[in-house]
Amino acid sequence: MKDEVINLLDIKSKGIYMDCTIGFGGHSENILERLDSDGKLIGIDLDPYALEKTKKKLVKHDNFSLHNNSYSAFPQILEKMGIEKVDGFLFDLGISSHQVDSGQRGFSYRKNAHLDMRFNNKDNNQPSAKDIINSINLKNLTFALKEYTNLKSPKYLAEKIVEYRKLKKIETTFDLRNAINEIIKSDSYKVLSQIFQAIRMVVNNEIEIIKKTLISTLDYLKTGGRIAIISFHSIEDRIIKHFFKSLTIYKNNTYDVEYQNFDKKFKLITKKPILNKDTSNNRARSAKLRVAERIL
Numbered sequence: 001m002k003d004e005v006i007n008l009l010d011i012k013s014k015g016i017y018m019d020c021t022i023g024f025g026g027h028s029e030n031i032l033e034r035l036d037s038d039g040k041l042i043g044i045d046l047d048p049y050a051l052e053k054t055k056k057k058l059v060k061h062d063n064f065s066l067h068n069n070s071y072s073a074f075p076q077i078l079e080k081m082g083i084e085k086v087d088g089f090l091f092d093l094g095i096s097s098h099q100v101d102s103g104q105r106g107f108s109y110r111k112n113a114h115l116d117m118r119f120n121n122k123d124n125n126q127p128s129a130k131d132i133i134n135s136i137n138l139k140n141l142t143f144a145l146k147e148y149t150n151l152k153s154p155k156y157l158a159e160k161i162v163e164y165r166k167l168k169k170i171e172t173t174f175d176l177r178n179a180i181n182e183i184i185k186s187d188s189y190k191v192l193s194q195i196f197q198a199i200r201m202v203v204n205n206e207i208e209i210i211k212k213t214l215i216s217t218l219d220y221l222k223t224g225g226r227i228a229i230i231s232f233h234s235i236e237d238r239i240i241k242h243f244f245k246s247l248t249i250y251k252n253n254t255y256d257v258e259y260q261n262f263d264k265k266f267k268l269i270t271k272k273p274i275l276n277k278d279t280s281n282n283r284a285r286s287a288k289l290r291v292a293e294r295i296l
């Protein structure tokens with residue numbers, strides 16, 4: 001999806017671009033290749049390890065800065081840098097393959113590890129998945145399983161997890177896997193991956209943060225600037241679709257747009273989401289890219 005992202009972001013060589021989820025810098029490397037020395041790339045990620053690696057990867061460029069923060073803090077980052085508006089935002093949501101595959105981060109049911117799941121595993125103030133799974137109340141757990149999975153009987157699953165943890169504290173990824181397996185009486189990857197993903201989304205408050213951040217981007221995007229968002233979860237894609245829709249109204253399926261909720265005008269660059277053609281990577285298979293441009 002890298003080519004599509006770079007083409008649809010329509011990079012201006014002297015532009016300022018924010019990669020809000022820079023990770024290992026795959027997209028940012030391409031953006032920097034298209035910028036000249038007057039252009040700038042600002043990269044944000046919660047994961048300190050990813051930023052360390054990316055700093056080394058991008059070493060031949062000198063027109064970028066990296067920030068270990070949540071992308072929800074991008075307005076403060078811009079303010080500090082004295083930048084009022086940017087030419088493009090990129091969000092590549094969710095988790096990186098490295099984070100899933102890492103044996104220590106606790107994202108995967110395939111590897112036994114401390115049940116962590118924080119994107120920023122050095123943030124001692126943020127509760128980990130272990131803290132959450134052992135304390136979340138039944139209502140909130142049911143909500144998470146209902147909203148973030150398409151499993152049948154989310155309430156039953158939540159009740160059983162709450163019952164289970166009264167007898168045995170869930171401390172590791174394999175503890176959680178064993179708990180789920182005991183409840184559903186099988187070792188179903190489909191169930192495990194969905195419940196693990198749902199817990200991760202709770203731990204990192206992913207849905208609330210993306211909703212809030214998308215609204216903020218509107219005040220910081222130049223006219224002619226673009227927002228590109230890659231999502232992996234149907235809930236995220238629905239939020240993005242509705243967000244873009246609320247900025248644009250179509251007449252007879254053309255790109256005519258009118259004001260709606262916001263005082264800015266946008267046009268959709270992707271009428272339908274662009275799907276990932278690379279099916280070799282399991283996680284990337286569900287990726288969807290949507291892009292919009294501010295036109296007034």
Ligand SMILES: C[S@@+](CC[C@H](N)C(=O)[O-])C[C@H]1O[C@@H](n2cnc3c(N)ncnc32)[C@H](O)[C@@H]1O
Nearest residue numbers: 021023024025026027045046047070071092096
């Ligand atoms: C799909 S990966 C991005 C991969 C990246 N585009 C690349 O080319 O390597 C998503 C990244 O977003 C980061 N992330 C998730 N939520 C975040 C947030 N609220 N603020 C900043 N980074 C976040 C994760 O740590 C992860 O590195």
